[in-house]
Amino acid sequence: MKRSRGVPSALLLVVIFVFLHSTTPTTGEIPPSEASYNILMLLPISSRSHRNVFMPLATALAARGHKVTMLSNHEAPDQNPKIKYIRHNLDHFKEEEMDMFAVQKNPSKIFDIFTTVFPLIARDIYDVPVVKELYNKRSEFDLFIVDAIFNEGSYPFVYGKNFIVLCPGLLDPSQSAVVGNLLNPAYVPNMLADYPRPYSFITRVKNIFFSLVLPITWRKSIVTPVEAVLKKRFPNLPPLLEIERNQSLTLINSHFSLGIPLPLLPSQVEIGGMHLRPAKPLPKDIAEVVSGKTPVIYMSLGSVARSSSMPEHFKKMILAAFARLPYKVIWKFEEEMENLPKNVIIKKWMPQQDILAHPNVKLFISHCGLLGSQEAMYHGTPILGLPIFGDQPKHAAYLQNVGVARYLEWEDLTEQLLVDTIQELVSNPSYRQKMSEYGAKFMDQPESPVDRAVFWTEYVIRHKGARHMRSAEWSLSWVELLHLDIALALHLMVYIIYKILRKICSLCCSSSAAKKSKSKRE
Numbered sequence: 363m364k365r366s367r368g369v370p371s372a373l374l375l376v377v378i379f380v381f382l383h384s385t386t387p388t389t390g391e392i393p394p395s396e397a398s399y400n401i402l403m404l405l406p407i408s409s410r411s412h413r414n415v416f417m418p419l420a421t422a423l424a425a426r427g428h429k430v431t432m433l434s435n436h437e438a439p440d441q442n443p444k445i446k447y448i449r450h451n452l453d454h455f456k457e458e459e460m461d462m463f464a465v466q467k468n469p470s471k472i473f474d475i476f477t478t479v480f481p482l483i484a485r486d487i488y489d490v491p492v493v494k495e496l497y498n499k500r501s502e503f504d505l506f507i508v509d510a511i512f513n514e515g516s517y518p519f520v521y522g523k524n525f526i527v528l529c530p531g532l533l534d535p536s537q538s539a540v541v542g543n544l545l546n547p548a549y550v551p552n553m554l555a556d557y558p559r560p561y562s563f564i565t566r567v568k569n570i571f572f573s574l575v576l577p578i579t580w581r582k583s584i585v586t587p588v589e590a591v592l593k594k595r596f597p598n599l600p601p602l603l604e605i606e607r608n609q610s611l612t613l614i615n616s617h618f619s620l621g622i623p624l625p626l627l628p629s630q631v632e633i634g635g636m637h638l639r640p641a642k643p644l645p646k647d648i649a650e651v652v653s654g655k656t657p658v659i660y661m662s663l664g665s666v667a668r669s670s671s672m673p674e675h676f677k678k679m680i681l682a683a684f685a686r687l688p689y690k691v692i693w694k695f696e697e698e699m700e701n702l703p704k705n706v707i708i709k710k711w712m713p714q715q716d717i718l719a720h721p722n723v724k725l726f727i728s729h730c731g732l733l734g735s736q737e738a739m740y741h742g743t744p745i746l747g748l749p750i751f752g753d754q755p756k757h758a759a760y761l762q763n764v765g766v767a768r769y770l771e772w773e774d775l776t777e778q779l780l781v782d783t784i785q786e787l788v789s790n791p792s793y794r795q796k797m798s799e800y801g802a803k804f805m806d807q808p809e810s811p812v813d814r815a816v817f818w819t820e821y822v823i824r825h826k827g828a829r830h831m832r833s834a835e836w837s838l839s840w841v842e843l844l845h846l847d848i849a850l851a852l853h854l855m856v857y858i859i860y861k862i863l864r865k866i867c868s869l870c871c872s873s874s875a876a877k878k879s880k881s882k883r884e
């Protein structure tokens with residue numbers, strides 16, 4: 363009964379999806395801005411994928427007539443003349459030189475890089491002439507937008523100013539706690555892991571543990587040293603945590619339709635999926651490969667884990683597995699490779715969304731970065747996850763738990779396991795069916811995520827920091843917040859009542875005992 367009802371509703375979702383895909387514009391639904399604002403985006407320590415989260419917002423704000431400046435460690439991603447790109451050129455943090463497969467083997471490696479490099483950047487960046495000039499001009503900006511991850515060193519820019527924090531990843535519960543929204547670890551996952559729902563006893567213990575240990579370790583090993591360095595240059599700077607608490611708005615790269623619904627404050631706005639868009643026609647060579655009846659698999663491990671750093675035995679194993687499959691494979695791989703199986707083509711760069719959207723592409727083999735995972739959900743393509751580091755295992759676990767993906771650990775990989783898992787994912791229709799529902803739900807929103815981000819950004823400027831949206835939590839101490847004073851008062855009250863009752867009891871008892879002994883004597 364249940365099953366037969368499921369099929370038409372899935373069909374209906376597909377119809378809505380196709381309809382919305384063909385009609386919903388991505389921007390332009392809100393009235394023009396009342397003024398042109400001067401906005402500075404600060405992502406001086408960022409990966410390319412963080413930058414890719416900022417770009418749709420920067421582009422949309424610039425198109426609305428605002429003056430957008432972006433400080434980052436990347437070369438300009440496009441030639442948009444309306445955005446002013448400033449690159450600081452410090453080379454302490456080079457994502458292209460990080461060996462992600464070494465990190466995968468030994469995750470503390472990347473943490474060691476962060477602890478040494480971030481304080482160095484905080485020390486040196488205010489000496490870079492373009493950054494110095496920008497800092498001295500900071501009063502000219504109406505608003506700042508800071509990357510939530512890695513960029514505590516930018517807080518001198520925003521001290522005493524109106525600013526927004528943009529989370530390129532999912533909401534970090536400790537980030538939420540900072541603005542007065544303590545999320546309950548009984549059901550909200552920590553930064554780096556997710557578990558099957560509902561959380562079991564053991565899972566809740568694990569999640570509480572990591573929800574506490576991760577932010578404490580981060581603050582102690584990274585924020586504290588960065589703060590010490592900044593204090594030397596800016597002696598009047600208040601604690602970084604105090605500046606962080608003062609954010610007007612948090613924009614979060616998530617959406618409940620693509621993941622876990624969370625209780626959020628009015629100042630925490632989900633703008634996830636700003637980069638998602640309907641498919642464009644494929645370039646000729648790829649169009650030729652994906653056309654026809656043979657199912658196609660697309661593989662990409664993203665921009666940070668470069669193919670050249672993939673250990674040789676993994677390359678061989680993956681190619682051997684591909685050679686045994688009755689499918690075609692397109693692999694985003696940055697290097698030349700010899701002796702490719704006939705059914706495999708490699709290319710340095712791929713129009714990923716357009717490939718994922720093609721009905722013949724049946725599987726996405728992915729490291730499960732957030733942006734790629736969102737693209738697969740939007741376009742309805744099941745995933746084989748090969749997570750490497752950071753929050754990738756968390757996304758992979760989520761996708762597997764909801765039945766739209768499977769993921770494998772690199773340590774467990776064998777040729778046979780790859781072949782079996784890929785065949786299961788391609789031939790079992792339930793993965794694709796469940797995955798295709800995400801896109802329809804995501805498209806069903808009153809406005810596009812970019813429009814929402816633009817609206818709230820201008821709103822913060824219009825209302826001079828929009829302090830009315832902030833949680834009243836900021837005015838309470840942690841003793842009041844955890845009701846410790848009330849708990850103490852209750853305990854005291856119970857104790858006093860108990861003492862009084864005991865006194866009364868002992869008085870009654872002794873007087874009645876006295877009476878008894880008196881009557882006995884008589």
Ligand SMILES: *[C@@H]1O[C@H](CO)[C@@H](O)[C@H](O)[C@H]1NC(C)=O
Pocket residue numbers: 520521522523524600604605608826827
């Ligand atoms: C918090 O923001 C207000 C303006 O919105 C500013 O006056 C105040 O100095 C800021 N405090 C800190 C610690 O940044």
